[in-house]
């Protein structure tokens with residue numbers, strides 16, 4: 059349990075959560091880390107803490123550099139408890155420790171930890187002179203809570219970006235050149251798709267503000283620290299926040315007796331025949347957070363559900379509700395499903411497509427009971443004809 063040196067007097071003192079498998083509904087097969095950072099000097103400053111149950115790990119790492127009671131200030135970039143959860147235990151060791159945070163952070167932290175918390179606001183433009191180090195603060199409201207801010211350490215050109223650029227990715231390596239880069243970027247995409255996606259405009263604003271800074275290290279609050287691949291992660295955030303697609307298709311469905319599944323396969327045949335890179339997701343097998351990672355960058359989205367008790371299947375409703383909250387943009391869509399008598403599911407799927415202002419690829423297709431070969435071929439051909447150049 060040692061601190062990891064990032065630069066002279068700058069250390070990673072966070073915790074690795076190897077066994078985390080669910081982060082409020084987002085499946086985290088790769089675990090996560092909660093990154094806290096220690097800057098030592100005339101003032102000893104901690105940036106963020108960790109989840110409450112991992113306080114001892116953070117504390118042990120800090121103690122390999124300075125005694126805990128030598129801390130002078132906590133900078134809190136974000137109220138959410140994966141970063142602030144260590145505050146109550148920290149205050150037991152350092153009573154009255156001052157907490158510098160955004161104005162919204164002051165209100166949020168007090169609601170979490172009590173009015174007596176010794177908070178000071180860092181309003182936009184505020185700079186902190188801490189002897190040999192100066193810090194500036196960049197408010198990034200709604201990336202992804204109202205209180206979020208970034209902290210920039212001017213002398214070392216380190217941007218402490220909190221959730222931005224993060225990944226739920228537990229590893230022994232702390233830097234982008236110490237892990238599998240493909241994996242780190244894949245986890246960064248999943249993180250963006252499931253946490254940051256609704257806030258494209260705010261991310262673009264934050265990227266514009268950050269582009270004025272000379273950044274040599276991006277130190278997020280989850281996963282690895284970016285030092286060799288900063289242009290790459292910035293480029294990807296630029297594309298994701300602009301809602302760019304890669305031309306691919308996602309087919310997402312559930313099925314009761316394989317009829318809607320057959321329709322999904324027919325749609326797949328149409329997309330693939332038209333030269334579109336396509337993935338099929340069966341909602342019984344694939345978690346909605348993994349599906350959303352691909353949907354985020356897909357151009358086409360086809361969603362299929364049979365009708366059960368006058369409704370789409372609950373699995374399809376869960377996916378669509380989740381997707382609606384994440385508000386992807388610019389999809390071209392198709393709804394389909396089999397039915398026995400009511401047949402309401404396809405219209406219900408299309409209603410959600412309409413709310414998201416998606417463009418219709420083809421009118422929805424409903425098939426009674428079991429689709430015949432001819433009906434399936436019609437789906438394939440219709441998709442192919444619509445897409446082929």
Ligand code: FEO
Pocket residue numbers: 136138139140141202203221279280
């Ligand atoms: Fe990693 Fe929004 O907390």
